[in-house]
Amino acid sequence: MTETHGPTGRIPDGLDEYYGQSITWEECGPYATSEMAQRTLNDPEAQCARIDVPLDYSEPGGETISIGVSRIPASNQEERIGSLVFNPGGPGAAGMGQAVHTANRLSGTELTERFDVVGFDPRGVGASEPQVECLTDEERDERRAEDHEFDGSPEAVREAEERARKFAEKCVERTEYGEDMLANIGTRDVVRDMDVLRSVLGDEKLTYLGYSYGTRIGYSYAETFGDNVRALLLDGALDPEQELVDSLIAQGEGFGQAFEEFAQWCTGREDCPLGDDPDEATEEYQDLVQPLVENGVELEDGRELSFGDATTATVQALYSQELWEPLKSGLTQLQRQRGEQLMMLADMYNERQSDGSYTTTQDAFEAIRCVDDPRVTDREKIAAAQEEYAEAAPFLDSGQPTPAARGICAFWPVPNTSEPRLPDVEGVPPALVISTTQDPSTPYEAGVQLAEAMNGRLLTFEGTQHTVFGQGNECVDSAGITYLVHGELPEEGATCGAQ
Known part of the structure; x- marks a missing residue:
């Protein structure tokens, strides 16, 4: 018609x-x-x-x-x-x-x-x-599985920034029209x-x-x-x-408050994996997820639940109270060294399909974000924002030094087209x-x-x-x-x- x-x-x-x-x-x-x-x-x-x-x-x-x-x-x-x-x-x-x-x-x-x-x-x-395309399905799985231990050294910063640089380069290589498409992808x-x-x-x-x-x-x-x-x-x-760093801190405050609401709800139930005291729920949560930085939990499909996957699953569940029960179940599973429920929530966030493929949503997210706002290249400013974010949402703290590495947008090949x-x-x-x-x-x-x-x-x-x-x-x-x-x-x- x-x-x-x-x-x-x-x-x-x-x-x-x-x-x-x-x-x-x-x-x-x-x-x-x-x-x-x-x-x-x-x-x-x-x-x-x-x-x-x-x-x-x-x-x-x-x-x-x-x-x-x-x-x-x-x-x-x-x-x-x-x-x-x-x-x-x-x-x-x-x-x-x-x-x-x-x-x-x-x-x-x-x-x-x-x-x-x-x-x-x-x-x-x-x-x-x-479509904007940056990572293959295999690269996306690898990126999620690798919780890169960060010791704060200059070498660790260089490695993190090199991964960010390569991501930006792949977006140019794999997206039709390359830089021309990426230069015109934003809100403008x-x-x-x-x-x-x-x-x-x-x-x-x-x-x-x-x-x-x-x-x-x-x-x-x-x-x-x-x-x-x-x-x-x-x-x-x-x-x-x-600005981008201020929005990151504000979002950290939002997720921190939402986690406190979840903890209050969970600790009021007899089977809460975070105990029965909401004031201690964050510490209990960290005791569960921080070990994943060094040792992920192997799943039946051959993948490993990483620290990043566990915290992503938690963030996904905090978007809606309808997902609080699945999050509680996932954390209970983790107590028994099982990670299927948390991986399901993390897959939902990352839009991983049942056949192992991904949508390109995360690639588009990075591309639009990088062209919508001025890039942040000051490592001290980045580190300060990360510290404030961790203070606002302590459940997301990995227990490692705060990364002061520049992110993907610092290496974006085209200028921003909007500003706050x-x-x-x-x-x-x-x-x-x-x-x-x-x-x-x-x-x-x-x-x-x-x-x-x-x-x-x-x-x-x-x-x-x-x-x-x-x-x-x-x-x-x-x-x-x-x-x-x-x-x-x-x-x-x-x-x-x-x-």
Whole structure:
């Protein structure tokens, strides 16, 4: 089914062909690039397509790349408002399947009755072509299994930095268009793609739902295309002014608080592997996982659970209370020198598939992060940030000296295309920002600051999880749907609690 709606709205010079292109919807099966996408896109209502965008917007007549798009059509087409464009975060997360999943969770509400729910895989991600590719599946497994003991020596720093340098080099070698693709992979270009999508869908104004890093896409779009904004719902906000090292420390504080909440919950149960005293839970946890630095736990499939895998599993579980029970079970297994449950959680985080392959999400994460912010090369600044991070989230302490090695972004082959600052959104309709009090990944205060910067309204959710809209909380969902459909913001100081 081919549709032609554009060009619609304000069109940047030289881009009429892209803004006016037709879009051909078809079955979604061929678009699935992961097992999760196969499950979510296997929906009889889902439709998928690709649109073309310039590789480099400064050269619209040059190479083109494609963006994968999905939609669940509004159930009430007669009263359809338009499209609700969706991004789940990351950076580097695929949005096509997640949009279908979110539409199903909100099925029967006024939102899915009156909006087509539209997801897209950002450039370089998922079904969009080409993908960012850095490590092979085998290299990814090796990288996870090797907990490089770090003694703080100059030689150890050199080895760590050489691994980071090689990672960046492999991204250039293995990604189609090499440095040209990596130079145009960031948020600056994603929001331009999203405006092309808006026009192709036939919407004069954009209605947008963004989670976590998706909030950065939202506020960046508002600054770049403010005249084209209808409504922005931003859940789990990033602080637009925060530099990379400061965001790392803030995230450490968030995960530290979330671990304390988990420990309080776990130690209140008779079979908690962390004992019965929440004040001693961190020490008990370290006693379990720090030995993995030197000796991993062998699994039935031949892999070894490393310290990095165990802590990654814990971080994955702290994103949602639904995973606290699996984390408790995994730590209980570890007491018996078994690691299958923790490895399952770590595989979930790393998007390792049942056949041993990986999605390219982690590669895209590094590529986008490295081009979105100024690189950090000061080793003393890096070491200080790592120390503050460990102090804020002591459960992640490996017991080794703090690494002062420069990371992947220090060796990135192209300059950054964005930088931290408050967006200029004068005249843009007020956004609704949802922030969770004990969010482990994007701290509550970042949402407070973003709501103010966007001249918008803050909705506080009292709970411990990362993002909340569309996940079954009636208070949050009602407020968000009312805003997106009718443009009505909740009252000042509005707060929702866990059910």
